[in-house]
Amino acid sequence: MKYTLTLFIFIFSIRCGFTQETTYVIDYDLKKAFKQLPTSSTFPSSxxxxxxxxxxxxxxxGVTPEEKVEDPNNLPQGNVIVVEGSDAFYFRNEGDTTLIYDDxxxxxxxxxxxxxxxxxxLTKDSKKVLGYxxxxxxxxxxxxTYEAYFTTxxxxxxxxxxxxxxxxxILHVYSIDGVFEITATGIxxxxxxxxxxNPLDTTKMITWNQYKKKYERKYYELMNMVVGSGTGDYDSMPKMQLELLxxxxx
Structure with a gap:
């Protein structure tokens, strides 16, 4: 989602009215290696x-792994999550199967x-990630097809x-075709x-099926334009990105 201004979700310490709970912050490197692109890309995430x-x-x-040394989400004394203009968010309430995100x-x-x-x-295979x-x-x-390593x-x-x-x-998960990988780097x-x-605007949400239908409609619209113009294959809007669309x- 594009933001014109830097937004802040202020998270204050609560002394009254709330049960004290623990917030876990797990940092990851997210790697995407689409075959239609010349190189892979890795982004920090939390x-x-x-x-x-x-x-x-x-x-x-908007941040490369090399630039994440000054991580604004280390949550020091200010306890603030920084929401940047090029960030992507996936929000889920506990116990809810619904996931809300921007695409x-x-x-x-x-x-x-x-x-x-x-x-x-579940398999019998195991390994340690970050000592867990x-x-x-x-x-x-x-x-x-995905393979994931999770810890209890x-x-x-x-x-x-x-x-x-x-x-x-989940501390490590990847697609077996090598396109997608997420690896925990710290907790x-x-x-x-x-x-x-939730930092997203939920006033005009659409379902996954509605999104997929919109994508498919635009895909064939562009394909028909290309075929009609005789300019060749159109591959900048693939049938499959991280998911089959x-x-x-x-």
């Missing part, structure tokens, strides 16, 4: 998990209300991006934090 409340996943597309078609942005479902298969014991799980989701050592549940449904926190905790708020027509 997952905010509040026990008894909600989760917020923030991707800082776009060409240059038009939409607030999407999605209910992604993952049918995870992690178990491997696999799932097929909207055109890709933290005693909480949560996951970056749209991932959901495992009995712990911090904070106490006495006000409940997270255009079904093959019979």
């Amino acid at each position: 997952l905010f998990i509040q026990t008894g409340n909600s989760t917020l996943y923030q991707v800082k597309y 776009h078609i060409i240059f038009k942005h939409f607030t999407v209300k999605d209910e992604p479902k993952f049918n995870w298969t 014991n992690c178990q491997k799980a696999t799932a097929n989701f909207r055109g890709r 050592d933290l005693g909480i549940q949560g996951a970056p991006w749209k991932f959901h449904g495992l009995p712990g926190v 911090k905790t904070f106490n006495d934090i006000e409940p997270l708020e 255009v079904e093959d027509r019979n």
Whole structure:
């Protein structure tokens, strides 16, 4: 979502009226390596998990891993989440299957209300990530197969991006085709934090199916324009990005 101004979600310490809860901040590197692009891209991101409340996943597309040394979301004494103009957000209330996030078609942005479902298969494979014991799980989701390593050592549940449904926190997840990977780089905790708020405009939300239909309509509209002009293949709007967006027509 594009913002004309830098917004701030102020998170104050609450002394009265709220039960003291712990906020977990898990930092990740998010890597995308689409085959139609010459190089891969890696972006810093953070997952905010509040026990008894909600989760917020923030991707800082305007910051490279080299630039994240001065991370504005270390949440020092000010306890403030910085919302930049090129950030992407995924917000979910605890216990709710609905995920709210911003997405776009060409240059038009939409607030999407999605209910992604993952049918995870737990395996006996395991490894350590950041010193935490992690178990491997696999799932097929909207055109890709994912392998995820999650930990129950933290005693909480949560996951970056749209991932959901495992009995712990995902610290490493990737698609087996090498297109998508998210790796935890650090974990911090904070106490006495006000409940997270959704930074997205929810007044005009559309569902995932509505978004997909809009994307598919624009895809074939552009394809027909290209075919009619005889200028060749149109590949800047693929059928599949991180998820399958255009079904093959019979």
